[in-house]
Amino acid sequence: MNADDLVESYVSDVARLLPRKQRDDVALELRTLLRDELEAKAATAGRPADEEMARELLTGFGPPREAAARYRPHLxxxxxxxxxxxxxxxxxxxxxxxxxxxxxxxxxxxxxxxxxxxxxxxxxxxxxxxxxxxxxxxxxxxxxxxxxxxxxxxxxxxxxPRRGDRDRINRVGYLAAGAFFVSGTLVLIDPGRMLEYVTGGRAAPAAYQAFVYDDDFFRHRAPWLLAFMVLHLAFYGVMIVRGRWNPLTRQIDIALGLTVCAILTWVLLAGDIFEARPTDQLTKTAITLIVITSLVDLSLKLRRQWRRITHRPYA
Structure with a gap:
């Protein structure tokens, strides 16, 4: 097999690995490129191109699948x-x-x-x-x-471009979060009464029984949880009125968030919350999701806070 036959065989193998609409154009371009390089190699060696010279050139050019990958659109x-x-x-x-x-x-x-x-x-x-x-x-x-x-x-x-004033409070978002905290606090205080309010007093007696607190939770854990929920709600109210962050309020926000997560974890692991098993399981699942989401949010806040402390401009 002479040098031209080797080049033509290589070009054919590469073209077969390409989409049909590319084959002719790539084959023409590759054939021209290889022949030009082979002629330059022969001129440098001072002898006509032969099979050994062509094999050396094609080996350096890579297997046909690699050559085809250079021409094929990247997926x-x-x-x-x-x-x-x-x-x-x-x-x-x-x-x-x-x-x-x-x-x-x-x-x-x-x-x-x-x-x-x-x-x-x-x-x-x-x-x-x-x-x-x-x-x-x-x-x-x-x-x-x-x-x-x-x-x-x-x-x-x-x-x-991102918003220039990053210390400004998103009042709409904080009002929505505040409404969530208010509703959660009201449910914590008296879930049975909230059920009566929502259903207009038409709920079955069994439904009220599903929202009876476990006595240990009601006596020991609920007061702490309620106190910190009210404290967090008050902080949200202050931030909505102020409309801006400062270093102190950012630190208070992180500290409150970590404290609430710790209390929720304690509530979750210390025992039952409701006497009814299905309600207790559903409530614990919701608390778990809240804790995980809050921890992710707090980790992002801590990261941004660290960047601010170290004066990194992209914090």
Whole structure:
């Protein structure tokens, strides 16, 4: 096989790996490129191009699949700019799902010995462990869709300057959060009366029984929880009136958030909240979600606070 035959065979193998509409153009370009380089190589060697010289050139050019990859349009599922964000969201989501599954596993089975703990961990892993992979799979679809939209509509990803005054309070958001805290506080004070108000007194007696507090919770944990919920609500009111953050209020916000998370965790682990088992389980699940969400939010606030302290301009 002479040098021209080797080049033509290589070009043919590369072209077969490309989409049909690209094959002719790429084959012509690659053939011209290889022949020019082969002629330059022969001129440098001071002898006509031969099979050995052609093999050396083609070996350096790479296998046909690698050469085809250089011509083939890149298939990007997740944009490189989104890679770190994808890993953070995927890892954080998996951790949250595993934690929720672990708490649910411990609530389903009483633990009295090390063997019981191992049994709970085994059940948790079999029910939640590998199945959690649906989350990164869903994220791949979401990020791939976002990347596709950005490629088709570049204006959708255009840069927009961030709000200049970052110390200004979003009063609408804080009013919504305040309404949430007020409703939660009212439910904590008297869930039965709130049920009567919502249903207009038409709820069945069994429904009221579902919202009877456990005596230990009502005597020992509820007062502390209520006190800090009222304190947090008062802080929200102050911030809505002030309309701006300062270093002290940011520190108070973080301290209050950590304290409320600690109290909610204590409430969650110290025993029953309601006498009715279904209501108790539903309430504990809601508290778990609130604690996890709050901890994520607090971690972001602490990170921003650290950047402010170290005078990093992009905090």
């Amino acid at each position: 990007t599922i997740i944009d490189p700019a989104d890679s770190r964000g994808f890993l953070r969201v995927a890892g954080g989501g998996i951790a949250v799902i595993w934690l929720l599954g672990l708490l649910a596993a411990f609530q389903r089975r009483p633990v009295g010995s090390a063997g019981d703990v191992l049994a709970v961990l085994r059940d948790w892993w079999l029910s939640v462990g590998p199945q959690v992979l649906w989350w990164p799979g869903l994220l791949v679809v979401c990020y791939a869709t976002a990347a596709f939209v950005r490629r088709r509509r570049p204006e959708s990803g255009a840069w927009k």
